[in-house]
Amino acid sequence: MFAVNHPWRTFACGLVVTTLLSLGHVSAQETASPEVPAATASAELAAPTDPQRITDLEKYITNGKPGEDGNTQWKSNISGPGPGHNAWQMVSTALVIFMTLPGLALFYGGLVRKKNILSVIAQCMGIAGLVTILWWACGYSLSFGAGNAFIGDLSMMFLNGVSPYASGAGYYWISDAVWAMFQLSFAIITPALILGAVAERMKFSSVLVFVTIWMFAVYFPFAHMVWAGTGFMCGPLNPDAGIKAIDFAGGTVVHMTSGWSALVLCILLGKRKGYGKEQMAPHSMVLCAVGTGMLWVGWYGFNAGSALGADGIAANAFMTTTLAAGVAGFVWGMVEWVTRGQPSVLGFCSGIVAGLVVITPGAGFVTANSAVIMGVFAGIVPFLAVAYLKKMFGYDDALDTFGIHGVGGTLGAILTGVFASKEANPGIEPLLDGLLMEQIKAVGLTIVWSVAATVVITLLVKMVIGLRPTTEVEEIGLDLAEHGESGYEH
Numbered sequence: 001m002f003a004v005n006h007p008w009r010t011f012a013c014g015l016v017v018t019t020l021l022s023l024g025h026v027s028a029q030e031t032a033s034p035e036v037p038a039a040t041a042s043a044e045l046a047a048p049t050d051p052q053r054i055t056d057l058e059k060y061i062t063n064g065k066p067g068e069d070g071n072t073q074w075k076s077n078i079s080g081p082g083p084g085h086n087a088w089q090m091v092s093t094a095l096v097i098f099m100t101l102p103g104l105a106l107f108y109g110g111l112v113r114k115k116n117i118l119s120v121i122a123q124c125m126g127i128a129g130l131v132t133i134l135w136w137a138c139g140y141s142l143s144f145g146a147g148n149a150f151i152g153d154l155s156m157m158f159l160n161g162v163s164p165y166a167s168g169a170g171y172y173w174i175s176d177a178v179w180a181m182f183q184l185s186f187a188i189i190t191p192a193l194i195l196g197a198v199a200e201r202m203k204f205s206s207v208l209v210f211v212t213i214w215m216f217a218v219y220f221p222f223a224h225m226v227w228a229g230t231g232f233m234c235g236p237l238n239p240d241a242g243i244k245a246i247d248f249a250g251g252t253v254v255h256m257t258s259g260w261s262a263l264v265l266c267i268l269l270g271k272r273k274g275y276g277k278e279q280m281a282p283h284s285m286v287l288c289a290v291g292t293g294m295l296w297v298g299w300y301g302f303n304a305g306s307a308l309g310a311d312g313i314a315a316n317a318f319m320t321t322t323l324a325a326g327v328a329g330f331v332w333g334m335v336e337w338v339t340r341g342q343p344s345v346l347g348f349c350s351g352i353v354a355g356l357v358v359i360t361p362g363a364g365f366v367t368a369n370s371a372v373i374m375g376v377f378a379g380i381v382p383f384l385a386v387a388y389l390k391k392m393f394g395y396d397d398a399l400d401t402f403g404i405h406g407v408g409g410t411l412g413a414i415l416t417g418v419f420a421s422k423e424a425n426p427g428i429e430p431l432l433d434g435l436l437m438e439q440i441k442a443v444g445l446t447i448v449w450s451v452a453a454t455v456v457i458t459l460l461v462k463m464v465i466g467l468r469p470t471t472e473v474e475e476i477g478l479d480l481a482e483h484g485e486s487g488y489e490h
Contacts, residue, residue, distance in 0.1 A: 066078060081164075085311075093182045097298075100188050101124060111288050118487045131211070136158060142154070149231060151224055190257065194262045197265060198262070219253075233252070236431065245442035254409070255357050255409025271395075272398065273474050300321060304321065320370075328356075328358065389407075390403060417437075
């Protein structure tokens with residue numbers, strides 16, 4: 001999740017500059033928080049001259065760092081959250097939450113049998129609330145506190161010191177509070193993705209216990225390792241990173257961790273009753289298609305929002321996301337047409353999501369043409385995993401979480417190492433030499449960590465409270481048995 005600095009043509013129109021100078025001076029005096037970082041509010045820095053104030057405005061326009069120009073530094077009058085960039089970040093946060101509720105809930109809900117649709121929705125809602133509480137209590141601090149290379153610390157427990165008036169925790173122009181909530185939206189959807197692999201056969205209580213432990217064992221460490229300045233795999237921000245990989249919006253942190261964990265969990269959980277013998281087709285492709293559209297729209301917050309400002313990198317991520325999703329959806333449908341005789345709506349939906357997954361780690365790092373190529377791969381490789389790999393090994397990945405997110409996330413992380421370009425993002429140029437090998441190392445660590453942790457967590461939950469409902473409950477459906485409700489009257 002990076003907005004790497006990039007050169008822009010500086011410009012300022014006289015009237016706009018004059019107006020903004022005045023606004024900047026007023027806002028600095030009236031809304032500056034006492035919690036603004038010391039580097040920003042330091043009394044040792046001199047007040048800006050008029051040319052320096054103009055430079056700060058140019059830095060705002062280009063989403064750059066205020067208060068400095070070369071080796072010269074000053075106390076910026078507008079070093080707090082910037083209205084435009086902050087607004088985009090709030091919209092992006094809402095879009096990512098929209099991906100889970102209702103996007104993922106409807107996408108997964110349409111794919112299960114009608115007796116289990118509310119169980120999927122309840123699990124998504126339950127995870128949203130549970131993860132929010134964990135994030136507030138200590139999850140944000142463990143993810144983005146200084147800590148060490150593998151985990152943060154507890155300095156920001158209960159969001160202590162996370163001020164809406166300060167900026168810099170995430171990026172120069174966005175509120176620290178908005179940054180924390182943006183990251184929360186990612187933390188919510190990641191474990192929810194796992195639900196697709198175990199749909200229709202895992203107890204609600206077991207889901208909540210599993211997710212609680214999994215967040216501490218997998219998500220918080222990976223969010224820290226990949227996106228925190230001291231992280232072990234944070235190539236752009238940590239010069240001492242053990243693995244100098246890049247991940248723009250969560251190929252490893254979100255899709256690989258959830259996808260590979262989903263594979264392990266569904267194998268240890270066992271197949272659905274009647275799997276391979278009974279018809280288990282999606283009960284509503286209409287809901288699935290609606291959910292797919294919501295995911296696509298929400299994904300702009302996921303990817304373009306990870307630029308951390310309304311700038312050119314955000315525009316690039318917006319473009320590459322659109323291209324990869326459209327191409328992958330079309331390619332999946334065409335491959336299905338050739339191999340199975342018909343292009344299904346489910347195929348188009350799966351391809352679109354696969355394209356979104358594959359482009360995620362490289363959205364702000366690759367060019368438009370590379371995004372098209374990645375979209376082609378996304379329409380073919382996850383299709384093969386879903387259509388043939390699952391059948392070959394016989395695991396019951398109910399809604400193809402592993403085939404799309406595990407395989408797609410892995411593919412995207414590797415292809416990012418192939419296609420990342422200084423033309424798309426000049427700030428990553430120092431990392432390009434040897435990048436592919438660094439990406440492969442990151443992929444390997446993510447797989448091993450996610451698989452090992454999930455094996456231990458799953459066996460622990462199974463031993464303590466069990467994983468599956470009774471056979472009778474599974475036959476009746478989880479909606480009535482676990483939630484006392486039915487999604488449909490008939």
